[in-house]
Every structure is written in C-alpha cells, then in structure tokens.
Amino acid sequence: MDIVFIFEWLDASWLSDLARTSAGLFSMVQAVHILSMIMLCGMIILGDLRMLNVVLTGVPSAVIIQNTKKWIYIGLAGIILSGIYESSAIAMKLATNSFFWAKMAGLAMGIIFMLSVRSAVYSRAPEVIGSNGSQSDPVDAWVVKLVAVAHLFIWFSVAANGRWIGFS
Numbered sequence: 009m010d011i012v013f014i015f016e017w018l019d020a021s022w023l024s025d026l027a028r029t030s031a032g033l034f035s036m037v038q039a040v041h042i043l044s045m046i047m048l049c050g051m052i053i054l055g056d057l058r059m060l061n062v063v064l065t066g067v068p069s070a071v072i073i074q075n076t077k078k079w080i081y082i083g084l085a086g087i088i089l090s091g092i093y094e095s096s097a098i099a100m101k102l103a104t105n106s107f108f109w110a111k112m113a114g115l116a117m118g119i120i121f122m123l124s125v126r127s128a129v130y131s132r133a134p135e136v137i138g139s140n141g142s143q144s145d146p147v148d149a150w151v152v153k154l155v156a157v158a159h160l161f162i163w164f165s166v167a168a169n170g171r172w173i174g175f176s
C-alpha cells in the first residue's frame with residue numbers, strides 16, 4: 009500500500025509551515041519529545057528491571073507495574089503528539105527514511121508487546137501470584153526475565169532509530 013500521500017499531505021499542511029518557520033516553538037517541541045521519552049522509557053526500565061530483580065527489590069513488583077502504567081501512557085501521548093509535529097517539518101525526508109520506518113515498526117511492536125505479552129506474563133509472575141493468592145498458574149521465572157529483556161530491547165531500538173534519523 010502506497011502511503012506517501014499522507015506525507016505529502018503533512019508536508020503541505022499548516023502544521024508543517026508552523027514547524028518550519030517557528031524555530032523557538034520547534035525547539036520546545038523537541039524538548040517535549042525528549043522529556044516524554046525520559047518519562048516513557050524511565051517507567052518501562054523501572055518495571056522491567058524490577059522484574060529482573062535489579063532495582064527496588066523491597067517493593068512488590070505488582071505495585072511498581074501498576075503505578076508506572078499511567079505514566080507510560082502519559083509519556084506515549086506526549087511522544088506521539090510531539091513526534092507528529094516534528095515529522096511535519098521533514099515529512100518528505102521521513103517517507104523514504106529506513107530508520108524512521110524501523111522506528112515506527114519498533115513503536116508498534118513495543119506497544120503491542122507491552123499490552124499483550126508483558127502484561128499477561130507479569131500478572132502471572134511467581135511472586136505476583138504468591139502475593140495476591142491468585143488461582144492462576146504462575147509462569148516460570150525465566151519466562152518473566154526473558155519478557156523483561158525483550159521488552160527493554162524493543163524500546164531501546166525505538167530510541168536508537170529515533171536518534172539515527174538525524175544522522176541519516
């Protein structure tokens with residue numbers, strides 16, 4: 009499916025004019041993109057490292073996963089909105105940029121993996137089942153760790169590809 013017309017439309021939009029002519033606003037949106045990434049990736053790293061028993065081992069992992077959820081969604085909203093604004097300034101470059109497409113694929117994969125596999129496996133981690141007396145069968149501890157490492161890797165690739173767009 010040819011979706012270049014979306015980039016052509018974005019390139020000709022008022023958003024693109026604004027992004028190209030207002031350097032001050034553009035820098036602020038770039039700052040929002042980075043701060044949203046810090047929020048999003050910070051919360052993801054916290055949850056995954058907890059499941060790997062690296063940080064905050066004295067706090068129940070279910071509490072950490074539950075409390076980081078809202079901030080992950082806020083970080084995602086900020087990064088997607090600021091990302092669309094940044095994209096409008098260089099839409100035609102992005103349409104054919106492999107790092108941009110690798111980043112978008114990673115982003116889709118990260119969101120789907122987080123909401124499906126990560127969420128299902130973490131809620132059935134042995135320590136979570138043990139602490140809330142759930143009737144579900146716990147998954148093996150190595151599965152929890154594998155999911156944590158895979159999740160960290162996916163989001164790292166999104167951030168690395170994001171940075172690489174600027175070098176390409």
Ligand code: HEM
Binds near residue numbers: 115174
């Ligand atoms: C729909 C979502 C997103 C869009 C449309 C988007 C778009 C962009 C654009 C256009 C740039 C500027 C590239 C350049 O010219 O240097 C950028 C930079 C960047 N993005 Fe995103 N992005 C999105 C989500 C994300 C996510 C989820 C992450 C990280 C987890 C991320 C990390 C970065 C990084 C690290 C940079 C480089 C920042 C810099 O060097 O100033 N982006 N993004």
